[in-house]
Amino acid sequence: MKKHINRLGARTASALTAMVFAANAAWALEPFKVQDIRVEGLQRVEAGTIFASIPLRVGDDYNDEKGSAAIRALFALGLFKDVRLEANGNVLTVVVEERPTIADVNFAGTKEFDKDTLKKAMRDVGLAEGRPFDSALSDRAEQELKRQYINRSLYGAEVVTTVTPIERNRVNLTFTVTEGEPAKINEIHVVGNKAFSESTLKGLFDQDTGGWLSWYTKSDRYARSKLNADLETLRSYYLQRGYLEFRIESTQVAISPDKQTISLTVNIHEGERYVVSDVKLEGNYLERDDEFKSMVKIKPGEPYNADQVTETTKAFSDHFGNFGFAFARVEAVPEIDRENNRVSIVVKAEPSRRAYVRRIQVSGNNRTRDEVIRREFRQFEASWYDGDKIKLSRDRVDRLGFFTEVNVETQEVPGSPDQVDLVVSVAEKPTGSLQLGAGFSSAEKVSLSFGIKQENVFGSGNYLGVDVNTSKYRRTLVLSTTDPYFTKEGISRTLDVYYRTDKPYEDQGGNYELVTAGTGVRFGVPFSELDTVFFGAGLEQTRIKPGTNIPAAYLAYADTYGYTSMAVPLTIGWSRDSRDSALAPNAGRYQRLNTDWSVGGDARYVRANYQIQQYVPLNKKFTLAFNGELGWGKGLNGRPFPVFKNFYSGGLGSVRGFDQGTLGPRDVIGSSLGGPKKVTLNAEFMAPLPGAGNDRTLRVFTFVDVGNVFGDNETVDFSQMRASAGLGLSWISPLGPLRLAYAQPVRKFAGDKIQKLQFQIGTSF
Numbered sequence: 052m053k054k055h056i057n058r059l060g061a062r063t064a065s066a067l068t069a070m071v072f073a074a075n076a077a078w079a080l081e082p083f084k085v086q087d088i089r090v091e092g093l094q095r096v097e098a099g100t101i102f103a104s105i106p107l108r109v110g111d112d113y114n115d116e117k118g119s120a121a122i123r124a125l126f127a128l129g130l131f132k133d134v135r136l137e138a139n140g141n142v143l144t145v146v147v148e149e150r151p152t153i154a155d156v157n158f159a160g161t162k163e164f165d166k167d168t169l170k171k172a173m174r175d176v177g178l179a180e181g182r183p184f185d186s187a188l189s190d191r192a193e194q195e196l197k198r199q200y201i202n203r204s205l206y207g208a209e210v211v212t213t214v215t216p217i218e219r220n221r222v223n224l225t226f227t228v229t230e231g232e233p234a235k236i237n238e239i240h241v242v243g244n245k246a247f248s249e250s251t252l253k254g255l256f257d258q259d260t261g262g263w264l265s266w267y268t269k270s271d272r273y274a275r276s277k278l279n280a281d282l283e284t285l286r287s288y289y290l291q292r293g294y295l296e297f298r299i300e301s302t303q304v305a306i307s308p309d310k311q312t313i314s315l316t317v318n319i320h321e322g323e324r325y326v327v328s329d330v331k332l333e334g335n336y337l338e339r340d341d342e343f344k345s346m347v348k349i350k351p352g353e354p355y356n357a358d359q360v361t362e363t364t365k366a367f368s369d370h371f372g373n374f375g376f377a378f379a380r381v382e383a384v385p386e387i388d389r390e391n392n393r394v395s396i397v398v399k400a401e402p403s404r405r406a407y408v409r410r411i412q413v414s415g416n417n418r419t420r421d422e423v424i425r426r427e428f429r430q431f432e433a434s435w436y437d438g439d440k441i442k443l444s445r446d447r448v449d450r451l452g453f454f455t456e457v458n459v460e461t462q463e464v465p466g467s468p469d470q471v472d473l474v475v476s477v478a479e480k481p482t483g484s485l486q487l488g489a490g491f492s493s494a495e496k497v498s499l500s501f502g503i504k505q506e507n508v509f510g511s512g513n514y515l516g517v518d519v520n521t522s523k524y525r526r527t528l529v530l531s532t533t534d535p536y537f538t539k540e541g542i543s544r545t546l547d548v549y550y551r552t553d554k555p556y557e558d559q560g561g562n563y564e565l566v567t568a569g570t571g572v573r574f575g576v577p578f579s580e581l582d583t584v585f586f587g588a589g590l591e592q593t594r595i596k597p598g599t600n601i602p603a604a605y606l607a608y609a610d611t612y613g614y615t616s617m618a619v620p621l622t623i624g625w626s627r628d629s630r631d632s633a634l635a636p637n638a639g640r641y642q643r644l645n646t647d648w649s650v651g652g653d654a655r656y657v658r659a660n661y662q663i664q665q666y667v668p669l670n671k672k673f674t675l676a677f678n679g680e681l682g683w684g685k686g687l688n689g690r691p692f693p694v695f696k697n698f699y700s701g702g703l704g705s706v707r708g709f710d711q712g713t714l715g716p717r718d719v720i721g722s723s724l725g726g727p728k729k730v731t732l733n734a735e736f737m738a739p740l741p742g743a744g745n746d747r748t749l750r751v752f753t754f755v756d757v758g759n760v761f762g763d764n765e766t767v768d769f770s771q772m773r774a775s776a777g778l779g780l781s782w783i784s785p786l787g788p789l790r791l792a793y794a795q796p797v798r799k800f801a802g803d804k805i806q807k808l809q810f811q812i813g814t815s816f
Contacts (some may be wrong), residue, residue, distance in 0.1 A: 065593050077539065082114040086141040091638075094220055096130055096151050101145055104128060106145070114141060121145070130183050152185040154221040160228040163203050169226075172199055184222055189214070194228060194334075204272035206310040207231035227320045234306060235271045236310065238314040241285075241668055243300070246292075246321055255288055256281040258315075264740065267749070273313045282317065289321065293354030295385060295394060296322030325355045328393040334400035337374060338609060343367060347398075355385075355394050367400055372438020376402040377461055377471050386488075407435045407698035409470040415477040416510075417585060423512035424448055424475060429580075441582060446720065448475070453481045453507050526552045535575075543575035545587075553695075563598035563605070565695045573622060581629065585645075587622035593654070593695050602718045608694050612653055619651030635748060635783060636666045637674050655687040656726075658696055674737045676752075680705075682729030692763050697725030699760060703774075703809050706758040708775035708794030710804035715760030717802070728767055731758035741781070774798035777807075 085107060090098050091771050105121035107113065120134050125134045125147065133148040156173055158166050173179060178192045193210045200208035208230050215223040234739070237260055241252045258281055275582055282299055289297035303316040330349050332340060346366040348359040358534035363382045371379035379402045386395040411432055422688025427447040430440040441459055449457040456478040464470040499520035502514040514533040520526060528549045551567045578584055594615045595605055623646050630639035641664040648657045660682045667675040684691040701723075702711030716724045737752040757774045777794035791810035799805070 066421075080693055082112045083110050083138070083141055084124065085109055085113050085143050088402060089142060089144045091144060092149065094145040095152060096147075098150060100128070100130075101125065101147070105145070105574060107143065113138070129185075130205065132185075132190070149220060149221050151216065151222045153178065153182055153215060153224060153557045155182055155223045156180060156227065157223070157225045160230065163205060163230055164199065169196065169199070172196070178224070184214075184224070189224070192224075196228065196549045200228075200230065202274050202276070202802050203232055204233040204274065204313075206306060211610040214237075217542070217638070218579065232311060232312055233272050234313050235265075235768040236273050236315060240314075240316045241319060242316060243319040244321065246294070246324070247288075250286045253282050253290070257284075261681060262741070264749075268790040273304065273315070274544070278315070285317070285319070287357065289319075290355075290357035291354070293324040293326065293388065294322050295325045295357075296320075296356045298322075309666060313799070323389070323392050325387065325392050325394040326354055327353060328352045328388070328395050330396045330398065332398050332400070334398075335402055336400055336496075337371075337376075337402060343400075343513050346370060349396050354645070355563070360396065363398065367398065369438045369442070371400070371402050372436060372441070374402075375405040375437065377406040377438075378403040378463075384605045387576070404468060405435070406469050406471050407552065409464055409467070411473045411474055411475065413475045413477070416479060418479055418510045419453055419477070419507060420510045422478065423451070423453075423507075426539075426541070427451065430473065433532040435474070436656070441473065447476075447580075448477070451512065453480065453512075454478055465539040507593055521672070528742045537574070541577050545573040545575070547571045547573070547589075562594040563601040566594045566596055569694075571620075572623070581627050581754075583626050585622065585624035585626070589620050589622065591620060591652075593618070595695070600722065601725055602694075602722045604694050604724050605717055608691070612690070616654040617650040617652030617697075618654040618693075619658075620647040620649045622647055630664075630666060636664075636676075638668045649687070654693045654696075655690050656684060656692050656696060657687060658684040658692075660698075660729075672739055676733075676735040678731070678733040678735060680729065680731040681759075684727035692727040694724065697727060698729035698758075699723065700729055700758050701804075702791060706773050706775055707754065707777060707779075707792045708756070708796045708805065708807055708811060709773060709799075709805040711809070713804040714758070716765070721802075724762075726765070728758040728761040728765070729773070730761075730767060732756070735779075737781075745811055750781050752779045754792070754794075756778060771800075772798065773800070773803065 085111065088102070088105075088107065089110060090101050093101075104127075106123055106124065106125045107117055109508055111117070113475040118155045119537060121136065122134050125131055125145070131147045131152060133149050135146040137144040137146060142554050144689060156170060157177065158169055170179070172195055173192055176188070176191045176195045178184075178188050188680070189212050193212055194230065196210045197208055200206075213225040213227065236258060239253050239256065239258070239260060239497070241249050244252055250745075257270060258273065258277050259270050265271045282302065286297065286299065295699070298320050300318045300320055302318070303314075305314040305316075306312070327349055329500045330347055332343060336343050345490045346363065346686060348362040349356070350359065360383045364383050367381040368379055371381070377398065381400045382580065383608070384397045384399060386397060388394065408430060409432065410432070411425065411428065413424050414729045415422060428444040429447070430437055430444050445457055448454070454477040455548050456476070458476045460474045460476070462474055463470045464472055477610045490769065504514075506514050508515050512535055514531070514535075516529075518529045518531075528550045530546065533543060533545040534600045549568070551565075553565045553567070569589055569591030571587055571591075573585055573587030575583045575585050590613065595601075596610045597606070597609075597614070598755075622763060624644055628639075628641045630636040630641050642662070644659070644661045646657070646659040647654050659682070662678070662680045665677045667677075669675060682698040684692045684696055699712035699715070700706055701709040701714040706714060712725070713723045715726045733754060733756050735752045735754045737750050740749045740751050753774045755774070762770075762783050773796065775794040775798075777792055778788060779792035782789045783790075789810065791808075793808050796803070796805060
């Protein structure tokens with residue numbers, strides 16, 4: 052009996068003694084059968100967590116190996132500072148001391164980052180409210196904070212962590228940051244260049260030594276990610292111009308002792324310039340060799356161009372995908388003739404096996420319903436893999452505007468070599484907005500705006516919006532809702548209710564107004580993946596509200612047809628948009644055609660408007676843009692075209708350099724009347740603002756504008772066109788797109804109203 056008591060009395064083990072017992076047989080304990088397991092010291096952790104983690108159950112035989120494993124398992128949870136195992140009789144007691152829990156994380160002295168960004172970075176290293184705390188975690192958090200600041204070129208940033216214990220074994224953490232001044236690039240050198248000047252090569256970089264706009268672009272702040280991007284741009288520049296064996300041998304980043312200036316040195320080896328001698332195809336091309344040859348972008352007789360090689364292999368892979376070969380292997384192998392500086396490109400292809408899509412999985416859509424994404428897909432489950440349809444599907448989901456990222460990945464199905472799964476990963480962005488703001492333009496002075504918009508109501512993909520504007524010349528109240536899939540075939544439906552008050556831009560102090568109230572319904576029918584045709588109908592009432600200086604044309608129309616006119620317009624329209632961006636386009640084309648035909652009421656007319664925009668990228672920095680707009684209207688049933696439906700021209704959005712809306716016919720007192728015929732032509736050359744690097748949101752442009760408005764009884768006479776030329780600035784500002792233009796009329800006539808400097812937030816082309 053005494054021996055038994057001594058054996059049990061020796062069964063108290065900490066983590067250290069448990070490992071000693073396991074290592075030294077002299078300290079080994081005789082096993083015993085566990086009749087009960089108890090836990091002591093818990094405050095917030097559930098007892099079930101303990102029982103689920105240890106490899107011991109009631110009825111098991113306890114031994115030192117299981118005791119050591121239990122202690123290791125509990126420490127691995129990261130929840131405890133200390134763990135002990137104690138035995139009293141055949142009862143095993145687990146005694147734990149919990150780590151403190153983080154109650155709050157706060158930051159002091161942070162100006163470069165908002166606190167939400169820093170809290171997210173802390174969560175990424177495992178430090179967040181409600182999680183266990185230890186000093187090692189605090190050290191990792193400090194290093195992560197310093198890394199965030201180094202990415203912003205703040206190398207002198209210091210971080211001090213303050214841990215404040217509070218009740219219930221919790222702690223508050225405060226990271227106090229002394230940010231210091233950012234280190235700035237004062238030198239950039241490219242060494243080893245012979246074919247191109249150093250200034251040309253440095254001009255390719257987004258990073259530079261600073262300029263008068265560096266406070267905005269921050270281009271003189273060093274970041275490793277930016278340097279890598281610049282080096283890739285440099286590599287592409289050479290590989291596009293025949294330097295097949297170009298390489299970057301090393302880069303040196305030297306920071307001054309005071310951590311305020313940085314010097315960059317890039318050492319390169321250019322190699323020889325190679326010309327493509329020929330292009331050969333090898334492998335299996337599905338007996339469609341001619342089709343694949345037509346896709347070859349590589350041009351024999353011209354310098355080797357890596358972009359052309361990449362475009363060719365990608366086009367081949369995509370074309371194989373169109374026939375279901377998701378795993379096609381395409382490789383371009385250069386055969387170099389160094390004696391003659393020639394290179395032959397051999398494109399080798401192996402289609403591998405054909406596959407079909409087993410399942411399409413959607414992830415990342417916490418708010419948006421699956422069906423909103425799936426209905427945009429043109430690749431279907433249980434159908435052959437089709438690369439074109441997958442790309443089109445991805446683009447259609449991206450064009451919804453609900454997501455910041457849309458990625459489609461192909462995954463092989465284990466055990467099924469002819470099947471793949473598509474994983475659609477999206478990152479949602481806020482789609483609702485409440486806007487309260489004020490605007491100022493050279494034409495309309497101060498205007499107030501209010502808007503509530505939700506582009507993805509309840510995750511359904513529907514749009515709902517309310518817009519209010521109180522400008523000097525146009526006041527609007529618009530309620531609008533759009534169901535993009537009113538039918539399962541993809542026909543959209545838009546309902547509008549609106550109330551507007553308008554008057555010409557130049558009214559010489561008159562207080563007359565045109566008051567328009569109406570409602571309408573419009574359906575959008577997708578006739579192809581790029582073309583949508585719109586059909587609609589509405590009911591509209593326009594009232595001419597008399598006042599001082601009302602134009603004689605308005606009075607004449609009102610005296611003949613009344614001050615209030617009703618119209619029942621039928622609408623048909625068409626649009627196609629292939630631009631790469633709606634806000635800052637660099638390539639692509641946009642077209643729209645809208646036609647209104649009033650078939651009922653007092654006002655009978657037809658009105659059409661066509662616009663086309665074309666963007667031509669000259670290179671990474673420079674873009675040519677062209678815009679053309681034609682407007683035409685005619686009265687029906689023997690009535691003239693209603694004066695309140697006239698087009699206007701002049702100013703931003705049409706012919707810059709002339710006062711807003713003042714071109715075209717005028718009445719006897721000089722008020723602008725507009726007209727039913729409009730022609731506008733614009734050309735712009737756009738470039739980055741000097742000192743702004745390659746920032747596409749801040750650009751300068753030169754332009755030439757031509758246009759005019761013509762009356763009902765006038766013909767479109769190009770000899771009467773007004774023209775202007777000038778300089779401008781465009782900026783995608785937090786308040787919206789801002790365009791400022793200084794224009795000099797180069798063709799004007801007597802009586803034209805000139806306004807050389809004009810600007811507006813939110814204006815179009």
